[in-house]
Amino acid sequence: MLGSKLVERVFFRNQRLVGLAISRPTLFLKRHIRLVSASVAFAIGLMMVSAFSVALIPAPKHMAFVENYPLWASIELEKQEFNAGENVTATCKLKNIGNEAITIHFSQEMRELDESGGVPHSYRVYFNLVVTDTEGNTVFSWQINRGATGNIVSISVGPGEELSNTFMWNQKTKDVGGLGEQVPPGTYLVKAKVAPRALLWINDGPWITLETPSILLVVK
Numbered sequence: 001m002l003g004s005k006l007v008e009r010v011f012f013r014n015q016r017l018v019g020l021a022i023s024r025p026t027l028f029l030k031r032h033i034r035l036v037s038a039s040v041a042f043a044i045g046l047m048m049v050s051a052f053s054v055a056l057i058p059a060p061k062h063m064a065f066v067e068n069y070p071l072w073a074s075i076e077l078e079k080q081e082f083n084a085g086e087n088v089t090a091t092c093k094l095k096n097i098g099n100e101a102i103t104i105h106f107s108q109e110m111r112e113l114d115e116s117g118g119v120p121h122s123y124r125v126y127f128n129l130v131v132t133d134t135e136g137n138t139v140f141s142w143q144i145n146r147g148a149t150g151n152i153v154s155i156s157v158g159p160g161e162e163l164s165n166t167f168m169w170n171q172k173t174k175d176v177g178g179l180g181e182q183v184p185p186g187t188y189l190v191k192a193k194v195a196p197r198a199l200l201w202i203n204d205g206p207w208i209t210l211e212t213p214s215i216l217l218v219v220k
Helices: 002-023 025-055
Strands: 063-068 071-077 088-096 102-106 111-114 121-124 128-133 138-141 153-157 162-169 186-194 200-202 215-219
Touching: 071 186, 071 215, 088 186, 128 162, 153 162
Parallel strands: none
Antiparallel strands: 063 071, 071 088, 088 162, 102 153, 102 200, 111 121, 128 138, 128 186, 186 215
């Protein structure tokens, strides 16, 4: 019985809509256009709220990047505050954000010796890690007191691929051979430069350099 009444109501409602569309088409169109407009406006409102919510998400304070298409270079610290004497780990990346493979040429090759795994081996270094005080004075620079081979290095990097280095700074003014003094507590600025020495170029393009914005680092 209830099902029959429901069918009748739907039937008579559809019948009235058809009648309205035939007898007064203008009024019928206005009513339905208002309904469609309201639905579209609601959907656009949801999209705007979603976009606004995404825009409100802040970038990490311990990460910075610079873009020179098709290259994207970044530096990221594991955190922003460190105790005195605590190792500061910085990860630097150079990424191809283009749609085609490129060849990156470094005017000088620099390598670092890694003895941590028991078997010494060397690896290429694509960045220079630089630490300054708040007045711009250089406190630490990885490339100081390190030599370069003088060889031009050419590396093919596909779309989305990246080159990376991880640095570990011991908070001393000179890191080679454990020399240098512990920096005093305070605020410092950390940035990455590509390449560590001299310049680089892409394919047959001009010479370029990439330098990330600085990140605040606090030694407590």
